[in-house]
Structure formats: C-alpha cells, structure tokens
Amino acid sequence: MFNESAKSVDMIASGVRVDPVLRSRAGAGGVFTFKCYDKDGNLKWEEANHNLVVNVGLKDMNDKYFSGATYTATWYIGLITGPAASTTFAAGDTASSHAGWTENTSYCQANRPQVTFGAATTADPSVISNSGSPSTFSINNTATIAGAFLISNNTKGGTTGILFSESDFQSPGDRSVVSGDTLTVTYQFSLDAA
DSSP states (O other), X not given: OOOOOOOOOOOOOOXXXXXXXXXXXXXXXXXXXXXXXXXXXXXXXXXXXEOEEOHHHHHHHHHHHHSOOOOOOOEEEEEEEOOSSOOOOOTTOOSSOOTTOEEEOOBSOSBOOEEOOOOOOXXXXXXXXXXXXXXXXXXXXXXXXXXXXXXXXXXXXXXXXOEEEEEEXXXXXXXXXXXXXXXXXXXEEXXXXX
C-alpha cells in the first residue's frame, strides 16, 4: 500500500518604497555678450561669457520674490578691469568689496548704462535679456576690458547697491579698447527647473 501526500505553499511578496520628500531643483545662470565696434562701426571682436551670481545677488532674489522686500526694477552694467596678473571673482564679492577686480570707467557716459530687459519667456528655461536694447559704452580712452558686472546702482565707479553678478573673459582673455570704440553688452539670465 502506497501512501502519497504532497504539501505546497505559495508565497508572493511585494513592496513599494515611497520617498516622502519630493525633490525639485531650480537652476539659474546668466551670460554677458560683448561686441566691440571701431569708430567706423566695424566689428572688432565679440565675446560671450557665463557669470557668477554672487551671494548678495542670490539673497536679493529670494528677498524680493519670496519675502516681498522692496523691489529694485532698475539694473545697470559696469565694466571690469582686472589686476595685472588676472581677474578673480568670489561668491562673497559685494559692490563695496571685490578684491579680484576693479571697475573700468573709460567711457563717455556719466553713469553706468541701464539694462532694459524685455519680457521673460514662458518656458523651461525662462529667459530674460536686454538683447532688444543692449547697454552701450562709448569708449574714451585706451583700456583693457576683462569682463562686466550687473548692479542696482548707476554711479560710475560707485561702491553701493546690490552687486548681482560678475563675468570674466575666458580664453583669449582680456580685450583692448581704444578711444572711439563702442562696446555693447547684452545680459541674458535663465531660470530652469533642473
């Protein structure tokens, strides 16, 4: 007599891991574009460089947008001349303290040129720029230009206001200008959901 028995067990396991924190990031960055024309209107050189948004610029954005602090609607562009060795930037730079560079004031305008921004795009990234009306510098001396900065104060050579960003020419480096040249500067700023 044979006795047969069988026992079976079915087991199914599953799991779902839920991350309780939704992660989203935003990225921001700007580009300064320079065009230098000679006295006859011929393009001598062109340069485009990314910028460093300094700490006080980041704080200013957060204060204005999220805290409802007093809004600064007017921005200006200044030109940079670096020290003899090289131009350096630091996140801690401010309008009154920026050891790695000095402002170049070799232009006819009485004040730093105003930046007239167009409407921001509705996209990712959202982009705003003054490409429709570049800031213009009428050069009145032989000088070396190393970059530019965006600031909330129009005083030529001034040390007050909110320094937002600064940019240094990359390779081939600093550029020469002479009296009679015209330098136009466009600033484009982008915000994207990274």
